Amino acid sequence: MRIIIVGAGFTGIQLAKLLVNEKNAVTIIDNDLETLNHVGNQVDCTTVCADGNNLETLEDAGIANTDALVCVTSDDEVNMITCSLVDAVYPDVLKIARVRNYAYYTNRRNAEKKHSNDFTGKHRPLYGINYMINPDVEAADAIVQAVENGAVGNVLTFDNSELEIASIIVEKGSVFDGIALKDIRSKTDKTLLVSYIEKDGVTSLPSGNTIIEAGNNVGILLSKHDLSEAMELCGSKRKQIQKIALIGAGRIGTRVAEQLISSNRSTISKVFSAFKTKRTQDFVIIDSNPELTNAASERFSEARVMCADASDAAFLNEEGITSFDLAICATHNHEMNMILAAYLESLGVGQTISLVKSSDFKDVAAKLGIDVPIALRDAVVDSIMSHLRGKSVKEIHTVNDGKLEIVECEVSSESKAAGKALKDIADPGMFLVLLNKKAGVEEYQIANGNTTLLSGDHVVLITNSENSKKVLSFFVASE
Amino acid sequence: MKLKSYLASFFKIVSILLAIVGATFIIPIIVAVAYNEHSVLPSFIIPMVCSFLFLLIINIPTRKIPIQFGTRFTFVIVAFSWIFLSLMGAIPLYYSGAFPSFCDALFESVSGFSTTGSTVLSDVEILPRSINLWRCLTHWLGGMGVVTLTVALMPLLGVGGFQLIKAETTGPEKGKVTARITTTAKVLWMIYTGFTITETILLKIAGMDWVDALSHALATLGTGGFSTRSLSIGGYNSLAIDIIITVFMFLAGINFSLYFYAFSRKFEDIFSNSEFKAYIAIIVVIITAVTISIIPVYHSAGKSLRYASFQVISLMSTTGFATADFLEWPSSAQFWLLLTFFIGGCSGSTSGGVKVVRWVILRKQVHNETSRMLHPHGVFSIRLNNRVAQKDIVFNVVSFITVYLFLVAITTWIGTLGKVDLWSSFTGALSMVGNVGPGFGLLGPSFNYGFLPKFVKYWYCFAMLAGRLELYTMIIFFMPSYWKK
Numbered sequence: 001m002r003i004i005i006v007g008a009g010f011t012g013i014q015l016a017k018l019l020v021n022e023k024n025a026v027t028i029i030d031n032d033l034e035t036l037n038h039v040g041n042q043v044d045c046t047t048v049c050a051d052g053n054n055l056e057t058l059e060d061a062g063i064a065n066t067d068a069l070v071c072v073t074s075d076d077e078v079n080m081i082t083c084s085l086v087d088a089v090y091p092d093v094l095k096i097a098r099v100r101n102y103a104y105y106t107n108r109r110n111a112e113k114k115h116s117n118d119f120t121g122k123h124r125p126l127y128g129i130n131y132m133i134n135p136d137v138e139a140a141d142a143i144v145q146a147v148e149n150g151a152v153g154n155v156l157t158f159d160n161s162e163l164e165i166a167s168i169i170v171e172k173g174s175v176f177d178g179i180a181l182k183d184i185r186s187k188t189d190k191t192l193l194v195s196y197i198e199k200d201g202v203t204s205l206p207s208g209n210t211i212i213e214a215g216n217n218v219g220i221l222l223s224k225h226d227l228s229e230a231m232e233l234c235g236s237k238r239k240q241i242q243k244i245a246l247i248g249a250g251r252i253g254t255r256v257a258e259q260l261i262s263s264n265r266s267t268i269s270k271v272f273s274a275f276k277t278k279r280t281q282d283f284v285i286i287d288s289n290p291e292l293t294n295a296a297s298e299r300f301s302e303a304r305v306m307c308a309d310a311s312d313a314a315f316l317n318e319e320g321i322t323s324f325d326l327a328i329c330a331t332h333n334h335e336m337n338m339i340l341a342a343y344l345e346s347l348g349v350g351q352t353i354s355l356v357k358s359s360d361f362k363d364v365a366a367k368l369g370i371d372v373p374i375a376l377r378d379a380v381v382d383s384i385m386s387h388l389r390g391k392s393v394k395e396i397h398t399v400n401d402g403k404l405e406i407v408e409c410e411v412s413s414e415s416k417a418a419g420k421a422l423k424d425i426a427d428p429g430m431f432l433v434l435l436n437k438k439a440g441v442e443e444y445q446i447a448n449g450n451t452t453l454l455s456g457d458h459v460v461l462i463t464n465s466e467n468s469k470k471v472l473s474f475f476v477a478s479e
Numbered sequence: 480m481k482l483k484s485y486l487a488s489f490f491k492i493v494s495i496l497l498a499i500v501g502a503t504f505i506i507p508i509i510v511a512v513a514y515n516e517h518s519v520l521p522s523f524i525i526p527m528v529c530s531f532l533f534l535l536i537i538n539i540p541t542r543k544i545p546i547q548f549g550t551r552f553t554f555v556i557v558a559f560s561w562i563f564l565s566l567m568g569a570i571p572l573y574y575s576g577a578f579p580s581f582c583d584a585l586f587e588s589v590s591g592f593s594t595t596g597s598t599v600l601s602d603v604e605i606l607p608r609s610i611n612l613w614r615c616l617t618h619w620l621g622g623m624g625v626v627t628l629t630v631a632l633m634p635l636l637g638v639g640g641f642q643l644i645k646a647e648t649t650g651p652e653k654g655k656v657t658a659r660i661t662t663t664a665k666v667l668w669m670i671y672t673g674f675t676i677t678e679t680i681l682l683k684i685a686g687m688d689w690v691d692a693l694s695h696a697l698a699t700l701g702t703g704g705f706s707t708r709s710l711s712i713g714g715y716n717s718l719a720i721d722i723i724i725t726v727f728m729f730l731a732g733i734n735f736s737l738y739f740y741a742f743s744r745k746f747e748d749i750f751s752n753s754e755f756k757a758y759i760a761i762i763v764v765i766i767t768a769v770t771i772s773i774i775p776v777y778h779s780a781g782k783s784l785r786y787a788s789f790q791v792i793s794l795m796s797t798t799g800f801a802t803a804d805f806l807e808w809p810s811s812a813q814f815w816l817l818l819t820f821f822i823g824g825c826s827g828s829t830s831g832g833v834k835v836v837r838w839v840i841l842r843k844q845v846h847n848e849t850s851r852m853l854h855p856h857g858v859f860s861i862r863l864n865n866r867v868a869q870k871d872i873v874f875n876v877v878s879f880i881t882v883y884l885f886l887v888a889i890t891t892w893i894g895t896l897g898k899v900d901l902w903s904s905f906t907g908a909l910s911m912v913g914n915v916g917p918g919f920g921l922l923g924p925s926f927n928y929g930f931l932p933k934f935v936k937y938w939y940c941f942a943m944l945a946g947r948l949e950l951y952t953m954i955i956f957f958m959p960s961y962w963k964k
Binding site: 290 | 856857858859860865867
């Protein structure tokens with residue numbers, strides 16, 4: 001795949017690294033020579049020093065033969081114009097633009113859903129952009145996802161499935177402590193699959209002989225309903241989340257509140273809203289900016305809105321925030337988020353979610369005792385990567401700073417894997433098939449060694465990032 | 480130059496308005512002809528012809544001057560429109576000889592147009608039927624608003640039309656249901672007319688003759704209260720009529736925009752309307768309380784419910800019809816009825832009073848104040864109809880209620896100067912400013928306002944008009960700042 005990235009900022013570089021790891025041909029365009037030199041030293045890719053919104057520059061960089069264009073400059077307008085420009089001349093190129101200004105952002109999925117009769121297929125993509133990526137939206141979605149999963153570590157979910165991968169830390173005294181994976185079935189009758197293990201900062205794909213120790217972070221594939229039981233087996237308790245405090249009523253906070261509050265209401269229940277309000281969660285929004293709190297109070301009638309400094313212990317005690325089940329720190333100050341989340345955790349708040357800048361801070365956050373750190377930049381990179389994958393790849397998640405990838409794909413008829421049982425194609429350490437779905441069936445099943453793959457099956461597998469391309473081509477039609 | 484065009488605009492609008500009202504004289508004229516009341520014909524025909532001549536005299540020389548006026552001027556136009564309107568409405572009443580003095584005729588006319596429904600006569604059954612119909616027709620014209628009618632019929636007013644309607648309609652938040660104000664005005668008048676025709680037919684079926692049915696329908700929809708019987712609706716003593724009028728009084732007390740939403744199938748807008756919900760809740764509570772209190776009087780729950788719901792809805796919607804003399808009820812029931820004097824109907828309806836929505840806003844503000852005591856850092860906002868209300872709406876409401884009570888106080892004082900006892904003049908003042916109709920004591924439902932001295936009647940006229948135009952349009956002329964350039 002040939003990909004042109006316009007803008008060599010953090011996201012651009014991070015993206016280039018991941019793409020180069022997958023043996024893609026990447027060209028980075030930026031107008032700052034020094035930055036490009038730096039990129040050239042770090043990443044194995046072509047660099048062009050020019051303005052990216054110039055069609056000639058793009059043509060020189062080979063846009064005509066490129067599969068995808070990703071615009072991640074700091075300037076929304078440049079990103080959007082560049083895509084529109086390319087769309088006019090090269091409509092077949094996949095165009096992705098980062099759009100920070102929410103006013104420009106159009107959620108393609110929502111737009112298509114709303115205008116399903118006359119929108120899909122007939123129109124060119126909006127502004128010529130196939131996918132718009134808004135960092136706030138991605139971060140907010142990640143936070144909402146985390147809350148819906150009970151705010152326990154990182155949880156990955158799959159479309160149309162009850163299954164998820166929860167990353168749980170094994171505590172001392174857990175029944176899993178000192179047990180080999182092949183014996184795990186004897187400890188519980190629930191269907192679980194350990195998909196990865198993080199030991200002393202090293203993440204690996206486990207085999208049957210791998211032994212779980214206290215302090216390990218394990219990624220367990222299980223059904224949503226079994227999560228609390230799995231948590232218990234790992235030695236930690238999970239409480240039903242009733243009281244949520246959201247700190248930060250900015251763009252991300254507003255979006256989080258909107259989704260968390262509206263998810264409690266269905267259209268029918270609006271009529272009976274009088275009965276419903278008693279059952280909704282206790283939702284408190286805190287911000288120190290009076291303008292933001294006023295706007296929030298006008299927007300969210302179900303939430304209690306406070307204009308105060310969330311680090312003020314007197315205020316927290318007065319409002320009983322310390323006894324809350326969950327605190328979400330989503331202010332624009334990411335360092336503050338972490339400190340605040342750690343502080344609230346120490347005061348007795350059940351669980352904390354904190355927005356952090358990048359995955360580098362995730363380790364810091366984990367050390368501080370924050371349950372779920374959400375990395376803003378990683379959310380953007382993840383989202384772009386998932387859009388860049390080939391058509392048969394439905395969704396991709398990166399685990400632990402992109403060292404592992406969870407990929408969903410369809411087994412094609414030319415694939416060598418078709419018609420074989422999993423234990424026959426197993427390659428420990430390379431990949432691990434987690435789930436499979438027979439063609440025509442809606443539900444995913446947790447895979448085991450005797451599962452036979454047929455062409456048309458969907459499989460979800462976890463693999464090292466370096467090998468993901470190779471593993472994928474093994475399942476999907478090889479080129 | 481500017482003053483000249485303003486004056487021309489003023490007289491043009493007023494002349495159009497009076498001509499429209501003059502044209503409505505055709506209805507009593509038809510009735511007068513049908514019932515051989517030839518003696519009252521001139522008292523309708525002469526003012527009608529005069530209003531048409533006035534229209535021509537004003538409009539022919541000024542036809543080249545476009546209608547234009549500033550915000551400041553809209554209040555002059557609306558206030559004087561109503562004053563001229565009341566004078567014109569009084570002419571047939573006076574010249575037909577039905578009323579002893581012009582003061583009485585004017586009081587009756589203002590009481591009609593402001594939809595108050597207080598009469599100075601002790602026996603209305605001796606009046607010519609055409610005069611009785613005209614009394615009820617004034618309710619109907621004043622209920623939805625004559626200026627609104629003018630805007631609906633005269634699209635030439637353009638943007639200024641909304642300014643004029645705002646000065647006439649009721650409620651703290653005034654909006655349009657359609658994009659163009661002319662369309663909104665037309666829609667509202669069509670809904671209004673539709674209801675009136677429906678009620679007329681129902682009342683005819685229930686046993687009234689056509690003229691009585693039409694008169695009562697006009698008086699009900701305008702939430703007025705004039706009747707063609709001295710005993711009001713009680714004179715018919717018919718369950719069917721009681722029920723029909725109760726239902727239509729209730730409907731007339733609701734914001735007419737909601738009917739527009741109902742026709743355009745936006746039911747969510749109706750159920751999320753805070754005022755509508757509060758209106759229903761208040762009516763249910765008060766009817767229940769009154770019914771329980773008057774069971775000892777009627778010895779029957781059904782009968783108590785019938786009389787209680789009629790009286791409560793009549794006073795709550797500020798109509799003022801009566802089927803029973805509530806002064807004979809126990810004081811525990813009277814208390815609840817007095818409470819309705821303070822509440823009134825919904826904004827955007829034809830009713831008077833403080834309006835339910837203002838109390839809803841105050842209740843929400845009280846709730847916010849108490850929450851603020853519990854949560855000093857909390858940020859609270861007032862939501863109406865599931866949307867955020869304007870920021871200064873609480874101040875708007877508080878100042879309205881302050882001015883309202885101030886006007887009630889002055890009106891009470893003027894009543895006492897007229898040798899009326901304090902209780903009667905206080906409830907009379909509430910009734911006048913709230914456009915209800917009956918009061919308590921000497922001004923109760925089975926008495927009339929005829930005995931009052933002239934100066935009290937003239938002041939009551941002012942109070943009724945001020946109440947109908949929601950105070951500011953009328954009293955803005957007394958503010959020194961209005962006259963400063």
